[in-house]
Amino acid sequence: xxxxxxxxxxxxxxxxxxxxxxxxxxxxxxxxxxxxxxxxxxxxxxxxxxxxxxxxxxxxxxxxxxxxxxxxxxxxxxxxxxxxxxxxxxxxxxxxxxxxxxxxxxxxxxxxxxxxxxxxxxxxxxxxxxxxxxxxxxxxxxxxxxxxxxxxxxxxxxxxxxxxxxxxxxxxxxxxxxxxxxxxxxxxxxxxxxxxxxxxxxxxxxxxxxxxxxxxxxxxxxxxxxxxxxxxxxxxxxxxxxxxxxxxxxxxxxxxxxxxxxxxxxxxxxxxxxxxxxxxxxxxxxxxxxxxxxxxxxxxxxxxxxxxxxxxxxxxxxxxxxxxxxxxxxxxxxxxxxxxxxxxxxxxxxxxxxxxxxxxxxxxxxxxxxxxxxxxxxxxxxxxxxxxxxxxxxxxxxxxxxxxxxxxxxxxxxxxxxxxxxxxxxxxxxxxxxxxxxxxxxxxxxxxxxxxxxxxxxxxxxxxxxxxxxxxxxxxxxxxxxxxxxxxxxxxxxxxxxxxxxxxxxxxxxxxxxxxxxxxxx
Numbered sequence: 001x002x003x004x005x006x007x008x009x010x011x012x013x014x015x016x017x018x019x020x021x022x023x024x025x026x027x028x029x030x031x032x033x034x035x036x037x038x039x040x041x042x043x044x045x046x047x048x049x050x051x052x053x054x055x056x057x058x059x060x061x062x063x064x065x066x067x068x069x070x071x072x073x074x075x076x077x078x079x080x081x082x083x084x085x086x087x088x089x090x091x092x093x094x095x096x097x098x099x100x101x102x103x104x105x106x107x108x109x110x111x112x113x114x115x116x117x118x119x120x121x122x123x124x125x126x127x128x129x130x131x132x133x134x135x136x137x138x139x140x141x142x143x144x145x146x147x148x149x150x151x152x153x154x155x156x157x158x159x160x161x162x163x164x165x166x167x168x169x170x171x172x173x174x175x176x177x178x179x180x181x182x183x184x185x186x187x188x189x190x191x192x193x194x195x196x197x198x199x200x201x202x203x204x205x206x207x208x209x210x211x212x213x214x215x216x217x218x219x220x221x222x223x224x225x226x227x228x229x230x231x232x233x234x235x236x237x238x239x240x241x242x243x244x245x246x247x248x249x250x251x252x253x254x255x256x257x258x259x260x261x262x263x264x265x266x267x268x269x270x271x272x273x274x275x276x277x278x279x280x281x282x283x284x285x286x287x288x289x290x291x292x293x294x295x296x297x298x299x300x301x302x303x304x305x306x307x308x309x310x311x312x313x314x315x316x317x318x319x320x321x322x323x324x325x326x327x328x329x330x331x332x333x334x335x336x337x338x339x340x341x342x343x344x345x346x347x348x349x350x351x352x353x354x355x356x357x358x359x360x361x362x363x364x365x366x367x368x369x370x371x372x373x374x375x376x377x378x379x380x381x382x383x384x385x386x387x388x389x390x391x392x393x394x395x396x397x398x399x400x401x402x403x404x405x406x407x408x409x410x411x412x413x414x415x416x417x418x419x420x421x422x423x424x425x426x427x428x429x430x431x432x433x434x435x436x437x438x439x440x441x442x443x444x445x446x447x448x449x450x451x452x453x454x455x456x457x458x459x460x461x462x463x464x465x466x467x468x469x470x471x472x473x474x475x476x477x478x479x480x481x482x483x484x485x486x487x488x489x490x491x492x493x494x495x496x497x498x499x500x501x502x503x504x505x506x507x508x509x510x511x512x513x514x515x516x517x518x519x520x521x522x
Contacts, residue, residue: 034116041120057125058138058201059194065142066193067178069149074171076110076153077160094230101226102219105150118142126201134201137208141200144211151218158225288374292382293389299361303441340412340480344467347416348424350390352463355428356435358383363438364517376506380429380499387425391417415481415488422488424463426498431459433509436516 048057092100118139127135160167178189199207345352359366369379395417402410466487474480491498 034113037113037116038120041117041122042124044117044121045125058129059198061121062197063190063194065145065197066189069145070174070178072110072149073153073156076108076150077157088230094227097230098223098226102151102223105154105222106147108150111146111150114146115143118146130201134203137200137203138197141197141208141211144215145197148211148215148218151215151222154222155218155225288378289381289385292374292379293385296382296386299441340471340477343412344416344419344464347391347395347413348420348463350394351387351420351424351428352460354390355387355425355432356459357437357439358387358428358432358435359513359517360435360437360439361441362517366517367514370510370514376510377499377503380502380506383432384425384429384502387428388421391420391425412477412481415484418488418492419467419484420488422490422492423466426491426495426502427462428459429502430498430505431462433505433513435459436513438517 044061045057048055048060052060122135122139122142126138130138156167196207196210200211354361362369395413398413399410402413467484470480470483470487474483
C-alpha cells in the first residue's frame with residue numbers, strides 16, 4: 001500500500017463528511033487561513049518595530065525560539081497521537097507505517113500554520129537583508145527547531161502518560177528556574193536562544209550542528225517510540241482476538257484507578273442525591289444542581305483522565321505566584337505580555353481545558369442523565385457551578401502570596417477572575433454543545449479528545465481575543481486590568497440573557513451531540 005493510499009484512508013477516517021460544496025468551502029477557508037498566517041509573517045517586522053522600537057526583529061524573534069518551543073512541546077503533549085491499530089489489518093509494512101506516522105506528526109495543522117507564518121517573515125525580513133546562503137541556513141535552522149519540538153512533544157506525551165505527577169512537578173520546577181534565570185540574568189535563556197538560531201544566519205558551525213544533532217536525536221527517539229507502540233498494538237490485537245477460558249483466571253483485569261485521600265474525604269462530604277430539599281420549585285432545582293455538581297466532582301476524582309487534567313491544572317497557579325513575586329520586587333506589575341498571558345491562562349485554565357469538553361467527559365452516559373427527570377436548565381446550572389467552583393479553587397491558591405508579598409498584584413488577579421467568570425464561563429457553556437468528542441475516562445493516553453478542531457479553535461478565540469484586544473489598546477497594567485474587570489462585570493450583568501442563550505443552544509444542538517456520543521458505542 002502506497003503513502004497516497006494511507007493518506008486517502010486517513011482522509012476518509014477524519015476528513016469532512018459533507019457535500020462537495022461544503023468540502024470545497026472548508027478547503028478554501030483553510031487556504032485563506034494559511035494566507036492570513038503568511039500575511040501576518042509579512043507584517044510581523046512592522047509590528048515588532050512598533051511595539052519594540054530599537055530592537056532588531058530577527059534577533060527578537062530568535063530569542064523567543066526556546067521559550068516558545070517549550071510551550072509548544074507541552075501544548076502538543078495534550079494531543080492524542082495517531083492511532084496505529086486501525087492500520088494493522090491493512091497490507092502495510094511496519095517501516096512504511098512508522099514513516100507515515102512520523103510524517104503525519106510533522107505535517108500537523110499547527111506546524112503548517114507556523115510554517116506559513118515563518119515563510120512570510122523569512123521572505124519579508126530575512127531574505128532582503130542577508131545573502132541567500134545565510135537566509136537558507138537561518139530558515140533551515142528554524143525548520144529543524146520546529147521538527148525537533150514536534151518529535152519531543154510526542155516523547156513528552158509518553159512520559160506524561162506514565163508519570164503524570166513527576167512530570168508535572170518537573171515542568172513546574174523547570175518553569176520556575178527558567179523564569180528566575182531570565183529575571184535575574186543567571187540563566188540567559190533568551191540570549192542562548194538568540195545564539196542558537198542567529199548562528200545559522202551568521203553561518204557558525206556550532207549552532208547549526210547543535211540544531212541538526214538535536215533533530216536527529218529527537219527523530220530517532222520518536223521513531224523508536226512509534227515502533228514500540230506499533231508492536232504493542234499488534235500483540236494486544238493478537239491477544240484480544242479470542243478469549244481463552246483456560247487462562248481467564250490467570251489474567252485478571254487491571255484494577256481501576258484509586259482515588260486519593262483528599263478525593264475520598266471530599267467525596268464523603270458530598271450528597272448522594274437530592275438530599276438538600278428547600279421549599280418551592282427553586283429549592284428543588286437548587287438541590288438537583290447541587291447533586292449534579294457532586295456527580296461532576298466524583299467524575300473528576302474517580303476517573304483517570306479528568307484526574308490527570310486536575311494534576312496539571314494545579315501548575316498554572318504556581319506560575320501566577322511567580323508573577324506576584326516579580327511584582328513584589330519592583331512594587332508594580334510590569335506591563336509584559338508574556339507574564340500577563342501566563343497569568344491569564346493560569347486563572348482561566350479550568351474553563352479552557354475542562355470546560356472545553358464539558359459534556360465529552362460523560363460521553364454516552366449523558367443520554368442516561370437526559371432521560372431522567374432533570375431539566376436542561378438544571379444540567380446547565382450544574383455545569384456553570386462546576387466551572388465557577390473549579391476556577392475559584394485555582395484562583396484562591398496564589399491569593400495569600402499576593403496579600404503578603406505583593407498587594408498591587410491582587411487587583412490584576414481579581415480582574416482576571418472577573419473576566420473569566422463574567423465572559424469565559426458563559427461563552428464556554430454556549431459553545432460546548434458543539435464539541436462532540438466522547439472521552440475514554442480510563443484511557444492511559446494524555447487527555448484524549450483534545451484535538452484542535454475548528455470548533456475548539458473558535459471557542460479559544462472567543463475566550464482570548466477580547467483580552468488580546470484590551471492588551472493592544474491599553475498602555476499600562478492598571479488600564480488593562482480595569483478593562484478586563486469592566487468587560488467581565490458587564491458580561492456578568494447580562495447573566496439572565498446568557499442563560500437564555502445557553503438554553504437555546506442546548507435545545508438546538510443536544511440531539512446532534514448525543515448522537516455523536518452514541519457513535520463509538522455502535
